[in-house]
Amino acid sequence: MAIIQIKGLQFSYDRKHEAINNINLNIEKGKWVAVVGPNGSGKSTLAKLLVGLLEADKGTIFIDGLELNQKNIKEIRKKIGIVFQNPDNQFVGVTVRHDIAFGLENQLVPQPEIVKLVNEYAELVGMKDYLDKEPHQLSGGEKQRVAIAGALAMNQEIMIFDEATSMLDPEGKKDITNFIIKLNEEFEKTLITITHDLEFARKADYIIVINEGSIMMEGIPEEIFSQSEILKSIDLDIPFSLRLYERAKKDEKLKDNEKLLEVLWAYCLKM
Amino acid sequence: MGILFKDVSYAYKGVKDDRFEAINGINLKIKDGEFVAIIGKTGSGKSTLVQHMNALLQPSKGTVEIYGNILPKKRKQKIGPIRKHVGLVFQFPEYQLFEYTVLKDIMFGPKNFGLKEEEAEKKAREAAKLVGLGDEILERSPFRISGGQMRRTAIAGILAMEPHVLVLDEPTRGLDPQGAKEVMELFNKIHEEYNKTIVLVSHDMNIVSKYAKRIIVLKDGKIVFDGNREELFLSSNFKDFSLEKPLALELMEYLSETLNIPFKPLFNEEDIISYLKELDL
Secondary structure, X not given: OOOEEEEEEEEOOOOOOOOEEEEEEXXXXXXXXXXXXXXXXXXXXXHHHHOOOOOOOEEEEEEOOEEOOOOOHHHHHOOEEXXXXXXXXXXXXXXXXXXXXXXXHHOOOOHHHHHHHHHHHHHHOOOHHHXXXXXXXXXXXXXHXXXXXXXXXXXXXXXXXXXXXXXXXXXXXXXXXXXXXXXXXOOOOEEEEEEOOHHHHOOOOEEEEEEOOEEEEEEOHHHHXXXXXXXXXXXXXXXXXXXXXXXXXXXXXXXXXXXXXXHHHHHHHHO | OEEEEEEEEEEEEOHHHOEEEEEEEEEEEEEOOOEEEEEOOOOOOHHHHHHHHOOOOOOOEEEEEEOOXXXXXXXXXXXXXXXXXXXXXXXXXXXXXOOOOHHHHHHHHHHHOOOOHHHHHHHHHHHHHXXXXXXXXXXXXXXXXXXXXXXXXXXXXXXXXXXXXXXXEOOOOOOOHHHHHHHHHHHHHHHHHHOOEEEEEOOOHHHHHHHOOEEEEEEOOEEEEEEOHHHHHHOOOHHHHOOOOOHXXXXXXXXXXXXXXXXXXXXXXXXXXXXXXXXXX
């Protein structure tokens, strides 16, 4: 059974246009799904619906067999966590230590257990020496690591990253990207990454393209990339390697060079 | 005319007299009409360096000359005239918007330099047009427009002061790829059509290699490289700079390995395609 089941999901901010329009989606446990789409397509709205920050107008969401509703929300928040775009807006603790502990304290985990978990997960994300630092002493990437440690400490099975690297410098971006991949590969978390960045999305198991609140296209990265016309039509910036592949494919002199096209296509999928 | 740094060092002073030299012995000349990128890791001194260019900081040692004005070492001397030459666009410039309307926000700078209301409005309207903000936006609140429009408003505010030089500190940070491309195309247009000097501080090697004609690498407060992009990426010290390679260059390396063709430093699709055609594979 899929760990996330979404049926006929509908949501509107203003009761005029649908921000989410009849979305049906199943996500299997342990998979990494990338949700891509242009600005205002409904990507972040979907994420907020999944963690219960917004309430759907119609349709149902089941997380690990539990229906998302007022009654189950507490139970569901133990299973699903989210890391947002802006590292500054989600740092709630006075220090790194307090920030990682925040979720655990809310779940009424006993104090000695909290101390143990905080140390364990701070070490895991490489922030053990920073436990007493305050947010202004940390870089954006370090703050995002702390957010990840907090979510890991809660042992949530599903993690959502909503453009979690877009405000970071390249070093921070690389660092957090590697961490996200590790969460899926080593910790076997179910991942949903919401992004504009197709260079990043192509590393996922499955890609969902959203436009104007609906799923426009879905499939493994190979299938999605082979329909780049559709990606372009909704103003998504297609990866550099794919752009080059397409130009070569259309070029009179290069289009029959099978070896070259093969090498370029392999590069599109690999990197 | 231009910007000239002679043996410039700047030390931040901490408590108990400890000093941290953010930049150290910088010699640099930027001429009118150049497009220069300043790159380096976080903490390498990039921001400290460019903050001297519009007198936000003044050197602890050495001299900075901006369009003929030696940067005064005494705070009491007027720096307004110096600031007029160099406009600084900070990171996330949209955070600094504050006026009631977009137009008023853009007018704030020129008015501050002593222009009369009508004159400032004229400059503001020209600048708005240049960045692609339509008349219908100008009367709206700068807080009720899209993120991309907010950034354009902030940039127009700098352009309305008509500086010779635009210093851009991470101008694309936090924008989606489409937005980043639009903003960079805008600066490139300002550079090419209005002949403004551009000093770009960026981490994004794809952007740097695409637009900058000269690249300066800072490491631990010192200039460790100054030259064009081909020289930079072929430099034997490249590894020591801990910089990322542009996507186009990575692809070229991959192609040269797998297809056994000679490597050539190329930075955009057009050039790679024409190179592949030339090769007669």
